[in-house]
Amino acid sequence: MKIIVIIPTYNEKANIEKMVPLLEKDILPRIKNHQMGILIADDSSPDGTRGVVEKYMKEYKNLFLLEGNKEGLGAAYARAMRYAIDKLDAYAVIEFDADFQHDPHDLPRLVAAMDESYDYVIGSRYIPGGAIPKEWGLHRKILSKFGGLFARIVWMNFSIHDITSGFKLTKSEYLKKVDLEHLYSKAFAYKLHVLHDVVKMGAKVKEIPIIFYERKEGVSKINKKESFESMFVVLRLKFDDSVRIIKFLFVGGTGFIVQLLAQEGSARLLHFPDSFAVGIGAEMAILSNFLINHFWTFSDTHHIKESSSFWMKLVKFNIASLGSIIIQVAAIWLAELALGPNMHIYGFMVKTRIAILFPAIIFLVIPLNYIIYNKIIWKTQYLKKNLIVEENRVL
Numbered sequence: 001m002k003i004i005v006i007i008p009t010y011n012e013k014a015n016i017e018k019m020v021p022l023l024e025k026d027i028l029p030r031i032k033n034h035q036m037g038i039l040i041a042d043d044s045s046p047d048g049t050r051g052v053v054e055k056y057m058k059e060y061k062n063l064f065l066l067e068g069n070k071e072g073l074g075a076a077y078a079r080a081m082r083y084a085i086d087k088l089d090a091y092a093v094i095e096f097d098a099d100f101q102h103d104p105h106d107l108p109r110l111v112a113a114m115d116e117s118y119d120y121v122i123g124s125r126y127i128p129g130g131a132i133p134k135e136w137g138l139h140r141k142i143l144s145k146f147g148g149l150f151a152r153i154v155w156m157n158f159s160i161h162d163i164t165s166g167f168k169l170t171k172s173e174y175l176k177k178v179d180l181e182h183l184y185s186k187a188f189a190y191k192l193h194v195l196h197d198v199v200k201m202g203a204k205v206k207e208i209p210i211i212f213y214e215r216k217e218g219v220s221k222i223n224k225k226e227s228f229e230s231m232f233v234v235l236r237l238k239f240d241d242s243v244r245i246i247k248f249l250f251v252g253g254t255g256f257i258v259q260l261l262a263q264e265g266s267a268r269l270l271h272f273p274d275s276f277a278v279g280i281g282a283e284m285a286i287l288s289n290f291l292i293n294h295f296w297t298f299s300d301t302h303h304i305k306e307s308s309s310f311w312m313k314l315v316k317f318n319i320a321s322l323g324s325i326i327i328q329v330a331a332i333w334l335a336e337l338a339l340g341p342n343m344h345i346y347g348f349m350v351k352t353r354i355a356i357l358f359p360a361i362i363f364l365v366i367p368l369n370y371i372i373y374n375k376i377i378w379k380t381q382y383l384k385k386n387l388i389v390e391e392n393r394v395l
């Protein structure tokens with residue numbers, strides 16, 4: 001398979017002068033079962049990095065250069081990844097720094113992990129055997145650790161220990177489905193976006209320990225404002241993931257209003273008996289909730305062939321709604337049995353049926369409905385699978 005090591009450079013002449021021959025003569029030949037290549041993504045470095053690369057290109061036929069304007073690390077990587085996939089036909093790409101902070105001797109270990117059938121291999125500083133530079137002060141150590149911790153907490157993903165590592169291998173099959181041209185950051189935080197998307201697609205991830213060294217030549221291009229941008233990117237991605245649940249909650253709110261309007265309308269204007277009006281109100285709310293959820297909250301699921309027809313979904317939705325009523329009745333019945341018809345909360349006497357209604361809806365009805373809608377009615381679990389099937393057809 002063809003694997004391209006992408007090295008972004010900005011004023012890395014001294015480093016690239018040593019790095020290219022080391023990789024070409026010593027490291028890459030050790031990887032015998034793959035066709036290895038190097039793509040330097042240089043942003044017109046004023047120090048003449050380009051000249052060095054062009055000199056080496058005469059000697060090494062698997063060395064490529066992609067020039068661009070300086071927009072940031074993420075922009076350089078996005079451009080280089082696209083080039084590696086489309087023009088160089090890469091099966092996988094490796095993200096790798098020019099400045100020897102990543103040990104070139106670790107490259108074969110990343111590839112070996114891919115050969116073990118992993119799709120996304122992360123060189124990790126924060127698992128046993130990995131390390132960050134001893135020379136770093138406490139401030140820098142905390143900052144480095146905090147960025148990743150923030151993402152892990154917001155995304156509730158604790159299975160990956162080094163989210164901000166810049167040394168990793170990604171199979172193109174996954175990278176192709178990432179919208180590289182619209183990443184939320186053109187700078188350092190691009191890597192959070194790519195990781196988020198690749199993991200969400202269900203890539204098999206492996207972390208291998210790496211030691212991250214102190215930079216020896218040249219200067220770091222990272223600045224403080226990037227930490228804030230990273231947090232913003234993490235939150236924006238979380239928001240994207242939460243859009244469905246936000247819509248779902250909103251629809252629930254509109255259902256309440258529809259119920260009230262239909263109930264009062266049929267009682268006051270049409271003079272239906274009260275109990276009948278309540279029934280009409282409830283069914284109207286169920287109907288409107290179903291329609292808005294079907295055509296808005298879950299509109300991206302219509303092509304899923306594993307799911308049932310529109311009418312069957314409506315039937316299931318009604319059954320689920322009936323289930324919600326039963327849960328509420330049962331919760332109140334049990335609470336009254338245990339606590340009596342009245343409760344004392346902070347010295348106030350409250351009817352048990354009122355005190356229990358809110359927690360029952362928030363902790364039982366809403367989560368349960370959300371799960372039923374996703375798993376049983378609109379079957380969102382098939383979205384990921386269908387996406388991959390579609391992709392294969394196009395290829």
Ligand SMILES: Nc1nc2c(ncn2[C@@H]2O[C@H](COP(=O)(O)OP(=O)(O)O)[C@@H](O)[C@H]2O)c(=O)[nH]1
Nearest residue numbers: 008009010041043072073076097098220221222
């Ligand atoms: N092409 C390109 N490369 C960049 C840019 N910013 C950083 N790099 C390269 O990305 C790698 C990592 O950057 P560095 O400044 O060392 O980040 P740090 O290790 O986090 O301090 C190095 O090889 C840099 O030359 C950029 O804007 N464009």
Ligand SMILES: [Mg+2]
Nearest residue numbers: 097099101215
């Ligand atoms: Mg560096």
